[in-house]
Amino acid sequence: MNYWLFKSEPDVYGIDxxxxxxxxxxxxxxxxxxxxxxxxxxxxxxxxxxxxxxxxCPRPGVAGIMEVVKAAYPDPAQFDLESDYFDPKATQDKPQWYAVDVKLRKKFARHLPLSALKAHPDLKDMMLFRQGRLSVVPVTMAEWQTIESMVKG
Structure with a gap:
């Protein structure tokens, strides 16, 4: 099992x-x-x-936990002329973009803000801070455990 962080703008698609x-x-x-x-x-x-x-958003941070329930498959939006995510270079034989299916496992009562993540010394090397523009980033098991303990504490 691997650990990840997926980003989304809450006004576009948030945990709610x-x-x-x-x-x-x-x-x-x-x-x-x-x-x-x-x-x-x-x-x-x-x-x-x-x-x-x-x-x-005004207060970025971790809002909850999801589980991947279906591994990667071609993102259907790349083939949809009406979609904002349409890609004219993508074909059914050579898709360019992929999606996964996720399921909510836990919504936090209060999200864990980015400022708290940055302040924790055990999280100083998170890829989130090195490649902040990526919407999908790996999280190490140690980082995951630190974040879990921060949420519980």
Missing amino acids: HLAAEPQQQCRWDGIRNYQARNFLRDKVQAGDQVLFYHSS
Whole structure:
């Protein structure tokens, strides 16, 4: 099992949106960065645990935990002419972009703010801080355990 952090803007799709979905499950799509795509396509697997991170908002931070319930498959939005995520270079034979399905496991009563993550010495090397623009980033087991303890504490 691997650990990840997936970012989403809460006004576009936040943890409350996921909590309201049937079975609290959805397709995590719209990834349009090649490095993030490669993580989704090549590394993210069913059973992996994911931190749901609210980004590009007044108080960014971790809002809850999800689980990957379906590994990577071609993102259907890339083929949809009406979608903001349409890609004219993508074909059914050579898809460019991938999605996974996730299920909500836990919504935090209070999100864990970015400032608290940055202040914790055990999290100083998180990829989140080194490559902040990526919407899908790996999290080490030690980082995951630190974040879990911060949420409980």
